[in-house]
Amino acid sequence: MDYEALRGDGGPDKIDPYDIIESDSIRRDFPVTHRKVYMNNGAIAPTPLSTIKSITDFLVKSSEGGPGSTFISEYITSLMKELRTRITHLINCEPEDVIFTQSTTEGLNYVSSGINWSRKTNDSIIVRGGPHEHYANYLPWLRVSKRKGIKLHELKIDENGYFELEELEALLKKKTNNGNHNNKSNNGSTTLITLSHALYNNGSIMPVTEVGKIARENQALFCIDAAQTVGSICVDVKKIGCDFMAFPAFKWICGPVGMGVFYCSKKAAEFLVPHFIGGESATFSVDEKQKQKKVITYVDGPERFQAGFRNYGGVAGMESSVRYILRLGIENIRKKNLKIANVLRDELAKIPNIKIHGPDDENLRTSIVSFSPVSSSSTYSIVDSRTIVNKLEQNEIIFAERDIGGGMKAVRAAPHFFNTEEEAVRAARYLKDILR
Numbered sequence: 001m002d003y004e005a006l007r008g009d010g011g012p013d014k015i016d017p018y019d020i021i022e023s024d025s026i027r028r029d030f031p032v033t034h035r036k037v038y039m040n041n042g043a044i045a046p047t048p049l050s051t052i053k054s055i056t057d058f059l060v061k062s063s064e065g066g067p068g069s070t071f072i073s074e075y076i077t078s079l080m081k082e083l084r085t086r087i088t089h090l091i092n093c094e095p096e097d098v099i100f101t102q103s104t105t106e107g108l109n110y111v112s113s114g115i116n117w118s119r120k121t122n123d124s125i126i127v128r129g130g131p132h133e134h135y136a137n138y139l140p141w142l143r144v145s146k147r148k149g150i151k152l153h154e155l156k157i158d159e160n161g162y163f164e165l166e167e168l169e170a171l172l173k174k175k176t177n178n179g180n181h182n183n184k185s186n187n188g189s190t191t192l193i194t195l196s197h198a199l200y201n202n203g204s205i206m207p208v209t210e211v212g213k214i215a216r217e218n219q220a221l222f223c224i225d226a227a228q229t230v231g232s233i234c235v236d237v238k239k240i241g242c243d244f245m246a247f248p249a250f251k252w253i254c255g256p257v258g259m260g261v262f263y264c265s266k267k268a269a270e271f272l273v274p275h276f277i278g279g280e281s282a283t284f285s286v287d288e289k290q291k292q293k294k295v296i297t298y299v300d301g302p303e304r305f306q307a308g309f310r311n312y313g314g315v316a317g318m319e320s321s322v323r324y325i326l327r328l329g330i331e332n333i334r335k336k337n338l339k340i341a342n343v344l345r346d347e348l349a350k351i352p353n354i355k356i357h358g359p360d361d362e363n364l365r366t367s368i369v370s371f372s373p374v375s376s377s378s379t380y381s382i383v384d385s386r387t388i389v390n391k392l393e394q395n396e397i398i399f400a401e402r403d404i405g406g407g408m409k410a411v412r413a414a415p416h417f418f419n420t421e422e423e424a425v426r427a428a429r430y431l432k433d434i435l436r
Contacts, residue, residue: 018332021417030418037397037423042200042228042368042414045254047321054320055256055313062312076312083319084302087261090322090330091245092236099262099302100310104227105136107246107262110305111192111223112140114272119149121189126171126220128163128195128206130154132405137196137225160359161204161405165214168193172218190271191220197235197245198228201402201410202358203341203368205233212241221268227251230261232337232366232416234330243268249314252416255321259314262305274298278307333417337367340415340424344369347428351435357404370402370410373435383435385409391434397427 020026027033029048038046058079065072084095101107117123125141127133145152153171155163175191193215198205208224215222223244229235231252237245245263249255264272274281282298298304325333342362348354348371357370373383383391385401388411392399404410415424 017327017329018335021328021332021336027418027420033418035396037419037427039413039415039419039423039427040398040400041254041416042251042412043400044250044257045252045416046418047250047254047256047317048324050324051255051317051320055317058313058316076315079312079315079319080310083315083322086319086322086326089326090235091230091263092238093263094266096301097237097263097265099264099305100315101246101260101262102258102311103136103260104225104246104248107244107260108137108194108223108225109140110246110262110264110272110275111194111244112144113275115190115192115221116271116273117144117148117150117190122151122175123148123190124151124153124175124192126153126155126168126191126193128155129157129161129405132157132161132199133194133196134200134225134227136227137194141194159405160357161199161202162206165207165210168211169214169218172214172220175218191218192223193220194223195225196228197224197226198233198366198368199358200228200368201404201412202370203228203366204358205229205364205366208240208242215243216241221271228366228368231325231330231333233334237263237265249318249321253318253321253325254416256311256314256317258311259318264302264305269304272305274305274307276305276307280309281305281307328417336417337415338362340419340421341365341367341369341413343421344413344415344424344428347425348431351428351432353435354431357410367415369413369415370404372404372408372410385411388431388434392427392430395430397430399427 029050030046031049032038032046061075062072080100084098087093087098088095125145127138127141131138141152144150155167157163172191175189193211195206195211197208212222221244222242224240224242226235226245226247228251230247231254243265247261249259250257281304282296284294284296286294345356348356348369353373353375355372355374357372358368359365372385373388386409389399389401400412401409402412413427
């Protein structure tokens, strides 16, 4: 980012981060913007040049210093500590709550496979919308329910993916009335609520703070798939009150593929048996009374969940990307993203046979804009979502196709702060031509 060109004589403290986001300088950090209108950031976002340089610098430093040397080992330790600190600023947690993963999926599986589920104690899982969730936050729970024979409740949803909080409360109170009044006790049953913070297919933001309050009141565990929110809207795990949260580096954080974070509160960690085990996460000793009995002891802190080597180059890259977006400011990113999304929605609304999915109220959605061709007219003809995505890409415009529910497909645009209003208008213009 060319900060010098923006500073003038005022110095770095005089820069308004929103001015940086609105400037052409920001686009120079993302080479894809020179050639394409890239709006598939809900899948994988491009990394800024500074992140690419951080990864390269790490690899060069490791090669020069000796990857197995004490010097590089200490450097890696400090790098991981620095990234943990950045994450605490990003989601308002404690450093010991941050576990490095390779993806959201891995983090969610830490929970589904780590809890000692039991049919005998009437354990249950409550999931929003069932298969309307991203499969990463549905299949792990479905597998647990089938393997362990526990109840999987699927909350009913409306066309935008929202559910009734009253239904959730009723399910929890029913368990309480059946005598399972201590859902977070090792001697009682376990109830877990899980849902996406924002929906991958239409951008609807779920009422996670309200769900967190209900979970606490009913002593239920609360797990969040935050793949579509961290880096695009403000996320505060303490305010939400969740026990677990998983998100990747490579979507809205603009970090490297193969890196993610699993947030696990210190209290909730007691309910999980680590999915993997190795020399970095546990030790064993011989019981003094029973000489042949070996005892496994997990290390304290997040390392208990981090068996084996990590993607240290990815750690360097993610630290750089988190630092980048924190400097811009999440509120500023949110403001710019909604500005572009609203322009795109307004332009799409001018096309007669397009149905726009998701809430109209911008406070209830992310920058994701999903739409479907719905009916033909004298001017326009039906074109399926896959064809639209392919034809847009032929014109250097990158959108995606996603399930929208009810057996329907939709075209999804997911603009981020390096996109522009002009790009939104241009994409809508091409779409209009495709549908003629």
